[in-house]
Amino acid sequence: MFLEPDEVKKRIEKIREEIPRSVFSELEEELSKVEVTEEELNKIIEEIKRRYDYSLVEPGEAVGIVAAQSMGEPSTQMTMRTFHYAGVAELNVTLGLPRIIEIVDARRVPSTPTMTIYLKEDIAEDREKAKGIAKKIESVTVDDVIKRAEMDLIDSKVTLILDEYELKRREITLEEIVEKLTPIKGVEVEYNENQISLKVPNPSMKELRKVATRARGQYLRGIKDIQRVVMRKEGKEYVIYTEGSNLKEVLKIDGVDITRTKTNDILEIHKVLGVEAARNAIINEALDTLEEQGLMVDIRHLMLIADMMTVDGEVKAIGRHGVSGEKASVLARAAFEITVDHLLKAGIKGEVEELRGIVENVIVGRPVRLGTGMVELKMRRELEEKREEA
Amino acid sequence: MLKLTKFEKARIIGARALQLSMGAPPLIKVTGDEVTPIHIAIKELEMGVIPITVKRKMPEKMELGGE
Numbered sequence: 001m002f003l004e005p006d007e008v009k010k011r012i013e014k015i016r017e018e019i020p021r022s023v024f025s026e027l028e029e030e031l032s033k034v035e036v037t038e039e040e041l042n043k044i045i046e047e048i049k050r051r052y053d054y055s056l057v058e059p060g061e062a063v064g065i066v067a068a069q070s071m072g073e074p075s076t077q078m079t080m081r082t083f084h085y086a087g088v089a090e091l092n093v094t095l096g097l098p099r100i101i102e103i104v105d106a107r108r109v110p111s112t113p114t115m116t117i118y119l120k121e122d123i124a125e126d127r128e129k130a131k132g133i134a135k136k137i138e139s140v141t142v143d144d145v146i147k148r149a150e151m152d153l154i155d156s157k158v159t160l161i162l163d164e165y166e167l168k169r170r171e172i173t174l175e176e177i178v179e180k181l182t183p184i185k186g187v188e189v190e191y192n193e194n195q196i197s198l199k200v201p202n203p204s205m206k207e208l209r210k211v212a213t214r215a216r217g218q219y220l221r222g223i224k225d226i227q228r229v230v231m232r233k234e235g236k237e238y239v240i241y242t243e244g245s246n247l248k249e250v251l252k253i254d255g256v257d258i259t260r261t262k263t264n265d266i267l268e269i270h271k272v273l274g275v276e277a278a279r280n281a282i283i284n285e286a287l288d289t290l291e292e293q294g295l296m297v298d299i300r301h302l303m304l305i306a307d308m309m310t311v312d313g314e315v316k317a318i319g320r321h322g323v324s325g326e327k328a329s330v331l332a333r334a335a336f337e338i339t340v341d342h343l344l345k346a347g348i349k350g351e352v353e354e355l356r357g358i359v360e361n362v363i364v365g366r367p368v369r370l371g372t373g374m375v376e377l378k379m380r381r382e383l384e385e386k387r388e389e390a
Numbered sequence: 391m392l393k394l395t396k397f398e399k400a401r402i403i404g405a406r407a408l409q410l411s412m413g414a415p416p417l418i419k420v421t422g423d424e425v426t427p428i429h430i431a432i433k434e435l436e437m438g439v440i441p442i443t444v445k446r447k448m449p450e451k452m453e454l455g456g457e
Binding site: 058059060371372374375376377378379380 | 395396397398400401402404405440441442443444445446447
């Protein structure tokens, strides 16, 4: 009584166009594992179609408001605890409500930029190679490897006392530092075992200070803006987490898997990889933050928000300086904030109100073009004609 | 017959119920338990006898690059 596999295939082929591809392939896979009768198959197909239709959004639905509520309500339940150790040892990442606000506001720089760097397959499982890449990424300045810097006004020199432990740990030699410090203008470099002296020609406190800060800030190795690196084993492979973010430079490093490596700085993603990537980053960051707090929000709400933020090619914030503040309608803008200013400016410019949106129509007192309000009724002629014939 | 959205259904039922409440003759046989205009309108819609449909518009083309 069971249907042949070929027959099953033929039957489900008919609904291929009616349901999403992912659902179809899942159905195909599941059906290949079991035997079904004709009656069962029909029931399955019918149920799938019914549920898919049920999940669709009907034209006229106020999706924007629903999205705002769906993200707003869970936000009220989030703990205010800003800092959280996100699984990784001692790495500090902003999460929870502050992070959500950060995403939605499209801040220039997140308060805790971090990167997750994946390695190419062939080296991902090799501890030594992963360590080598981590070393290349972590930025080291002179300040990181000295115990202290002393200013000597009498001999007019700055003495850097090196921290041997740090030098050993980071595998940096004295010569390396000297080499990096030599190009500093007008300075004579002398060194012995664990000291480097920078002789300044004209002795003044100001000059000494300048040289000292300049020397301490000198990069020795690594990528700018990446202050710390933590390596962690995830499954079989090693993943590098960083404090600080510099996507462009990290992607240039050999051995980094550029398809999976990511940063939590959305604007940086926009700059390096483009808007579409930024849109996806917004969705993923928001979803991850909400999920970490144990809140479930349907991804479609977040997609809508991300779409609104990125439609015109750049990442805009939700709010005064972004989406709400740049609405086309004067009345909609006036309803949002600083009413008088908007109306006055619109008057001076001679703006025209088209009354297309929701807010404008509410203000004016017309039915809004949403839900039942956007349905236009019409007489059904064919019924009348039928009656006349009869 | 074309499938109506929930909003279209609501709108049609509303319009028809208004007609009924103002004295329009029902297009179906009214039995005991469906006495209100709204009940009658719903039944009429289910049976497809209401002489009202919807005009569906494609979204207007918005001009790009507006302020």
